[in-house]
Amino acid sequence: MLNELNQRLATTKANYRRKGKLDSQLRAAQHALDDAKRQQANLKNILAKEQADVDALEGLSLTALFHAVLGSKEQKLQKERQELVAAKLKHDQVIDTVETLNESVHRLQDALSRIKNADTEYEAALAEKADYLAANGSDVGNKLFEVTQQIADLTADQKELDEANGAGHSALRAIEEIRTTLASAASWGTLDLFGGGMLTTMAKHSKIDSAKNQARTAQRKLLQFEEELADADQRLQISLQIDGFSKFADYFFDGLISDWIVQSKIEKARTECSKTISQVTTAIRQCDSRLKQVESEIETLTQRKRELIETA
Template identity: 30%
Template structure:
């Protein structure tokens, strides 16, 4: 009877912990989605305005003709196109983030609607009443000790699961950051050729192609870090430790990197600075991964200690 109650309690405890984790993640992700939608919409309005400026400048007018005769028209048009392109890159990044977060919210909602979480609160209340009745009839020091060991084991296994998920997310973040830095290495080499060795039109086109490709890799790194951040929040709740990534460098990377990126004299410096920022974030992730590995080893040792305590009681 006691073992049956304990098995059901362990199962329900694990489900309840998982349910709370999913609910919290859903709340956090929904809030991020709302903020990102606002940013995307703001960028869309800004992009529309920039595109209208380009169209207006392209239309015939006496003012435009005078600017063209004085050589200012080409300069103005180039500036307007560059500004529109910069905003377009930021808007595209925000749209990708909205799609990612929308899919994440939908997945979390579907997870919470699974049968495992139906009537879980009612089942828990019924179990507590049944267990209370059993303890009143069968109270003993040994039973109380075994109960505490069992409760501690559930707690530690829950922490181990959270740390494992966070560690896996960290590995994905490290791979994504490495991919982004590799792409920027390529862009930096081409930029050096173009800036200092006079690469010409073809090299300039190749440079901007690499920059556009870097945008996708940086986005993947941002997405991986966002997931890592969420998993670390779960670990902090479970392990009462502080695990924080100084992610500001990369989460503001797109805004900073693509400002005036089409001004040739700034490109090489921006790429070099961008690599340094990504490297700093990567080192931060590695430090946290090492801490997670040490924490996981300590929890695994605690499980072995609890198992030995239980064996000692049962065999005595």
């Protein structure tokens, strides 16, 4: 039984490795093909331009007449024909390259299709042998159990970090939107200070209202981020409240004084935004760093588990 399991494991591992190699080759071929297609499109345009230059000199165009009068038509025509031939050769070459790369891509795709289940077959063979070793009271079986438990714990950490990462980026985008809106409000506010009129004032307060609405959304996202990072003991707070009374006073009391009050609040809110963006960015970096560490540990333990099974 053990010999049969080892044979199956050897076969599936060979296919697993071949699949990885073919995947890498296919990505490289597809990248090269994309580059060649872009080059082909560029050279096609150059070829068309060179052909147009030659046609202009060979025909009865103003360009041809101009060079004929100057006595330089033949010399100019010879130069344009040389450039046309060079462009044609380059264009033909890249067409051949595209065709060759297309063939490579199709060949690799066909080869991959024949072993598309190599990953799952290899993992199934590993699992079957691991079950056999555990059922037969092997020392390796006990070691496998320990490694499997460690991988399970780290996988749970990985999931939590992924979720925290997503929540962090979502919060960051929300705060950056507020900062953009406040920057627009500040611009309208500056204009308003110099007598921009009712429309300018309305535009400024429209942006302020938008920022307040965005702040509520950002607050929810920050709280979610805090919850996801609770284990990391990260605590983030943001408050972008802008006093509604200042908006009221802006219309009905001394406009200049009220405007300066609102303008200072806008600038204060922008500063708070920048500070919070810095805090969130730092937390995301810490999260990314820990996530990479966890992923590396999982990969190391997974490889250790495979080696234990394969060599037992």
